[in-house]
Amino acid sequence: MKRPNDYKFCVRTFRGYDCVNDLEIAESVAHSMVLAIISDSWSNEYWWAEIRQMSTGLSMIVVCRAFGTWLKTPFLRLT
Numbered sequence: 046m047k048r049p050n051d052y053k054f055c056v057r058t059f060r061g062y063d064c065v066n067d068l069e070i071a072e073s074v075a076h077s078m079v080l081a082i083i084s085d086s087w088s089n090e091y092w093w094a095e096i097r098q099m100s101t102g103l104s105m106i107v108v109c110r111a112f113g114t115w116l117k118t119p120f121l122r123l124t
Contacts, residue, residue: 075107
């Protein structure tokens with residue numbers, strides 16, 4: 046069984062995580078995870094996902110400001 050460190054990217058929300066090896070797929074997974082949070086009627090303060098680049102520890106935050114409006118940060122050191 047692979048661990049998160051075996052992947053290039055880990056996508057996390059407050060409800061869980063998924064790991065992938067491609068940035069475009071990581072962004073797609075982030076959108077899907079946030080849309081699931083929205084569809085479960087969570088407050089908009091939870092409409093975000095972190096994409097962590099496992100080799101560097103840098104993170105990108107993907108946020109849905111309003112339904113259909115997405116923002117993302119550049120990769121930053123959050124810790």
